[in-house]
Every structure is written in C-alpha cells, then in structure tokens.
Amino acid sequence: MLILAIESSCDETAAAVTNGRHILSNIVATQIAEHRIYGGVVPEIASRRHTEAISQVCEQAVKEAGISYKDLDAVAVTFAPGLIGALLVGVNFAKGLAFSLGIPLIPVHHLRSHIAANYIENDSLNPEFLCLTVSGGNSLITKVADFTEFELLGGTKDDAAGECFDKTARALGLAYPGGVMLDKIATIPDFNKYPLPYPRLSGNELDFSFSGLKTAVINLIHNASQKKEEIDVPVLAATVRKRVCDMLIDNTFKAAEQFNYKTIALAGGVSANSELRNRFCEECKKRNIELFYPELKYCGDNAAMVGVQAFYEYKSGNIADSSLNALATLPIDYNRGEFYG
DSSP states (O other): OEEEEEEOSSSEEEEEEEETTEEEEEEEEEOHHHHHTTTSOOHHHHHHHHHHHHHHHHHHHHHHTTOOGGGOSEEEEEEESSOHHHHHHHHHHHHHHHHHHTOOEEEEEHHHHHHHHHHHHOTTOOSSEEEEEEOSSOEEEEEEEETTEEEEEEEBSSSOHHHHHHHHHHHTTOOSSHHHHHHHHOOOOOTTTSOOOOOOOSSOTTOBOOHHHHHHHHHHHHHHHHTTOOOOHHHHHHHHHHHHHHHHHHHHHHHHHHTTOSEEEEESGGGGOHHHHHHHHHHHHHHTOEEEOOOGGGTSSOSHHHHHHHHHHHHTTOOBOTTOOOOSOOOTTOOGGGTOO
16 A cells, blocks of 8 residues: 655654555655754744645655655645644645545554554564653653554653753753754763752652753753853763653553563654663563664654554544644544544
8 A cells, every 4th residue: 555644743844655564765854954043943934844845855755666646545644743833734735635636645643653663674563562652742651552542651741851851952052953962972970960850740650740850950050050160061961861761761661560561662753862772672681571663764753654654544444534634732542533534
C-alpha cells in the first residue's frame, strides 16, 4: 500500500512515501537555521515556511520513490498535536491532495507516529510493549496494546523533559536546538557543585514534573550571573542531563515492573539523547528486558514514521473525510469518533 505521508507539526516540513514498514523516500525540509536566530521556534514563521515548502517536498518524495501521484493508494497527515498554524498547512494540503486524487485520507496522531518510528528498522517489534515517548513538548509512558490501541500510564503534569533541556541550554547561551547542543557538551555530572531537585508528585507515581527542575536550573544560572560567578557549563549540562534521565528511567522501570513488561521502546526527539540510550541499554540488560529505539534519523520529526503508523491506522479503519481539522492538543488514546469523520 503506497502512502504519501505529510508531517508539519512544528518546524520540519516533511513528506515520505511508504509501503507498510518499508520506506521508499523520506524528505525533510528543516527550518533550524532560521529559528536559531530567535533561540527557538517562532510559530508564525514556521507556518509560513511550511506553506512555501510543502508542495516541493511532496513532489520530491514522490519522485525519489520512483512513482507518480496516480500510483498512490492514500495520503496520510499529522493532524494533532502540535503548533496549530503549522498543522493546518499540512492538513489542508493533504485534504486537497487526497480529494483531487480520489484516494483515502488517513489522520495520524504525532505521538503515535513517533512510536511507529521503532517499527521501521525493528521487524521483530510488535505490540504489546511499553513505550517511553519523550520530546520537547511531551513526556509519557504508554502501554502499546496494539498498533492503534494505547493506554496512557503516566505523563508530565507541566513541562516536558525536552523543554527542560531546551530552556537550560538557552539559559546557558547554547545555540538552538538546545537539547542537542546540551547533550554534545555535557561531561561529568556533579550534584555537590550543582545540587538539583528531584521533583516528585503525589498521586500517580508514574507521572512526571519537570517545571521545578527547569526553574531550579534557571535560577542557579541567574544567581551565578548576578554574583559574577562563572558557570562550568559542561558540568552543569551533564548534571541536568543526569537528573532528567534519572526521572525518565526510574518511572519507566516502575511501570515495567508494575505491569510485568519485558519489552520497552523509546521514542521522540529526546530518545536520541546519548545518556538516555546508554543507561536504558545498561538497565535493560541487567533486568533481562528487550530494548528498542529508532535510528537517530527517525527520532526527530519526519514523515516516514507518519506513513508507517498510517498503514496501521488504515487497517483499523481510521479514515477521515473533508471535515478533518488540526488540533493543537489531543491525548494519544483519543476516541477518533469524537474528533472527525
């Protein structure tokens, strides 16, 4: 089944042609250089750039796949969650394209597609498994009961782990994308030199809270600046990275133990973090748990993962009509009948 998949939820305009789990093309037009000027994504600029790039990106994806538009069986698009203006560009383009070609339109949830990035190079991975999905806007532990059936076990109650990394990097004067730069320069953590809190929540022990940690780090940097004290940037970067990883790892293995999972997957942009991957590998080996994570090129936003998830959404009967709209927020375990079609 040939699917043209479109992704425009943030600052990457992406298109891919997929056939099941097989990737025929994967094109990404990034806006990083432009947003770096502002230290982060400017939603209005992102939307304009998507509008300028989307037609060309789709044409390139089809050409690289060695097919024509008339060979396509369906069009898939990320419709939620994300920056609403950016999402609307992709959704409206996909609706028009699907209508003009007379083929089905498949709506795809952004976080579901991040999980599906694991299927691309891992043929042996099939539900049921536990997945930690971590990005700049989301941090959640999910039971993947089937390819289109998810149960949220724990999530962030405020900031996401990726935002904590990004805001720390920005306060340290690192270039955008901050989380990537922070990971590159981090050396050895030192909690004696830079004591940082481990925020804990009452209620669901699998939930996260990163806002207190983010605030503590920013206050530490600002206080040092006011006192004219020099921050050891590589050490603080490593200390923050370790604390965030502590929280993500602790809760994931609590969930694995509580629900008796022997297979864990990582997903999302932060799944590319070097310490997170290394420590998960070590802990899973100790506990005899099988670990999966995407190739680095599929960790960030891309359309290949959208196409793979779209294949399973289509098989489950998840088809949208012209009423499909973009949504800035939507839980991963949403009931599709409430939102479109």
